[in-house]
Amino acid sequence: MKECSKSIQRRLTDSNFLNKYFSGYGIDIGGAPDPLALYTELFPKIIKVKTWDIEDGDAQYMEGVEDEVYNFVHSSHCLEHMIDPAVALKNWFRILKPSGYLIITAPDEDLYEQGEFPSTFNKDLKCTFTIFKRNSWSSKSINLIELLLKLDAQAEIVKLMLIDNTYRYSLPRFDQTITPIAECGIEIVIRKRTQEEVNTGKAVRNPQKLDREFKIQLNQYRDDIQTLKKNNSVVKPFCNDRDI
Numbered sequence: 001m002k003e004c005s006k007s008i009q010r011r012l013t014d015s016n017f018l019n020k021y022f023s024g025y026g027i028d029i030g031g032a033p034d035p036l037a038l039y040t041e042l043f044p045k046i047i048k049v050k051t052w053d054i055e056d057g058d059a060q061y062m063e064g065v066e067d068e069v070y071n072f073v074h075s076s077h078c079l080e081h082m083i084d085p086a087v088a089l090k091n092w093f094r095i096l097k098p099s100g101y102l103i104i105t106a107p108d109e110d111l112y113e114q115g116e117f118p119s120t121f122n123k124d125l126k127c128t129f130t131i132f133k134r135n136s137w138s139s140k141s142i143n144l145i146e147l148l149l150k151l152d153a154q155a156e157i158v159k160l161m162l163i164d165n166t167y168r169y170s171l172p173r174f175d176q177t178i179t180p181i182a183e184c185g186i187e188i189v190i191r192k193r194t195q196e197e198v199n200t201g202k203a204v205r206n207p208q209k210l211d212r213e214f215k216i217q218l219n220q221y222r223d224d225i226q227t228l229k230k231n232n233s234v235v236k237p238f239c240n241d242r243d244i
């Protein structure tokens with residue numbers, strides 16, 4: 001319930017969401033019940049977010065959306081409703097511009113379904129997800145590491161994380177997502193590499209031109225290191241155990 005809204009406070013504490021992930025023009029797939037567009041003013045680099053839901057078409061294929069048109073693609077708890085998550089993921093990545101970010105949250109099978117599938121909490125779920133397991137209790141379990149590896153060479157996995165900081169493991173089996181705070185999911189962030197990065201195998205850097213203050217401060221760091229090395233030439237670092 002309101003999983004996108006629950007994520008906002010957490011994401012506002014992460015400078016990557018403020019400065020990189022949510023930047024430019026984006027699309028929020030499956031977002032109509034709880035759209036990211038409600039919170040755009042909190043993420044200053046967002047220009048606009050389009051909400052895509054069932055009335056716009058099948059989210060698995062994103063037909064009518066051209067390749068590489070969005071700076072970021074966001075989807076909160078929609079992937080588990082897709083008949084073929086691999087196809088959906090491929091098309092969500094297809095519409096993303098190079099250097100853009102695909103941000104997805106999906107339920108973790110042990111935190112959400114909790115050992116029963118088909119889900120007793122949401123009858124529309126087509127599969128369950130885990131970051132990686134050798135064996136799962138779910139007959140429809142998908143290892144996200146294996147799923148993400150099906151994307152092409154442009155896919156750079158930036159983040160793959162269990163979101164359980166508000167989850168209470170001490171409770172009996174219960175759908176904690178109906179509470180105002182609990183997240184029971186996995187967060188995925190994938191960056192789309194440029195073709196140059198794919199060809200060279202290197203990350204493209206765009207260094208800024210530094211003003212005098214930057215140069216002074218950064219060079220001081222290097223000078224400080226040299227001073228420390230010089231002063232530690234007699235006694236090796238972390239070997240001085242004399243009385244204080």
